[in-house]
Amino acid sequence: MSDQLINVLSEGNGVGDVTTEALQEKDWQEVYAARQTRKILFATLSGIETHTLRENEIECAVVRIGRVKGLIPFDYMEVKDKRQMRNMMGQKLGFLVIGIDEANKMFIGSRSGALEVMQSATWKEIQAKGVGTVVNAEVRYVAPKYALVQIGGIETTLDISEFDYGWVDNLRDKIQAGDNITVKITEFDQEKKELKISRKATQQNPWDYVDQLVSKNCEYTGTVSGVVKFGNFINLAPGIDALTPHMKFETLSKGDLVVVRIREIRPEKEEISASIIKILRKNQVFTL
Numbered sequence: 001m002s003d004q005l006i007n008v009l010s011e012g013n014g015v016g017d018v019t020t021e022a023l024q025e026k027d028w029q030e031v032y033a034a035r036q037t038r039k040i041l042f043a044t045l046s047g048i049e050t051h052t053l054r055e056n057e058i059e060c061a062v063v064r065i066g067r068v069k070g071l072i073p074f075d076y077m078e079v080k081d082k083r084q085m086r087n088m089m090g091q092k093l094g095f096l097v098i099g100i101d102e103a104n105k106m107f108i109g110s111r112s113g114a115l116e117v118m119q120s121a122t123w124k125e126i127q128a129k130g131v132g133t134v135v136n137a138e139v140r141y142v143a144p145k146y147a148l149v150q151i152g153g154i155e156t157t158l159d160i161s162e163f164d165y166g167w168v169d170n171l172r173d174k175i176q177a178g179d180n181i182t183v184k185i186t187e188f189d190q191e192k193k194e195l196k197i198s199r200k201a202t203q204q205n206p207w208d209y210v211d212q213l214v215s216k217n218c219e220y221t222g223t224v225s226g227v228v229k230f231g232n233f234i235n236l237a238p239g240i241d242a243l244t245p246h247m248k249f250e251t252l253s254k255g256d257l258v259v260v261r262i263r264e265i266r267p268e269k270e271e272i273s274a275s276i277i278k279i280l281r282k283n284q285v286f287t288l
Contacts, residue, residue, distance in 0.1 A: 023067060024066070026066070028068055030066070035100065040094045041065060041095060042092050043092065043093060044091065044092050045088050047062035048060070048062065048082070048086065058074055058075070059074045061085060063095065068107065069106045069107075071108055072093070076098075076109070084141075087177070091140065091177060094111065094114040095109035096114050097109055098110045114153070118153025119152065121152065123154070131187065132185065132186075133185045134182060135183060135197075136180055136182060138151075139176065142176055144160075144172060146160060146171065147171055156194075161200075162197070164200055165205060166238070167233035167241040169225060169254060181199055183198060183199045183201075184198050184201040205239075206237065206238060206239035211267070213240060214237070215265075217263075218262055220262070221280065222234035222235055222236045222257075222259075222260055223258075224252050224255060224256040224283075230243075231243050232244045236272070241272070242273065243274070244275055247276055252276075253282070256282050257279075258278065259276070259278040259279075260274040261277050
């Protein structure tokens, strides 16, 4: 297994007193050069416009290289629908320049073409390094229980269970679109274009030394990290959460400070059973 960090292309990475015309000319030179050399350019998705092409109205992503405007037609965006394209607003995209519209002073780009180039290079790196490779991933979309990330043009899902040790209630409280995180490749199949990753696997497992943090039948302060149907999760230390039953006459909220008594510690299952014996401070939530 390889535990080394590799560098891959990412869509998120990407003067003096001169006239606007001179700056625009310089930007056009960059666009023309990129078209000739098939160099991947990176720019922020700044808008969505509808344009007519061959009598058909097509949604296009708007990007800019300096003062030069470019369009990436929907069919070249590598997205399922307009909603997905809209969710990428404000994020950087990689694209190839595939055409020049001289009449309208715009260029035409292809994100799908850029992704193909990026993916090819990334798969070669992964094949060479193997499982255990640590890579940088850019967060593209975050749902409560999973995140879509991109690793060198390869899009995959990070499940909430692989984000961190301990209880994570909602991924949107931890990361947002545009963030860059470090993950480890735990499994891959290039033929199926499948890539499984874990952020948690890049960190030291706190359950390996949980006996140095808490002891059975002892009492500790903790913060409520989650409230679910079957009980409350109480954070005792980074990556260490205990599960307690619901209280009979009190309803807890995330952020409440409590005292718990440890009943059982099961490091092999990464579980602690506890009971709440006192509420020290309720988390104040104000609504207008």
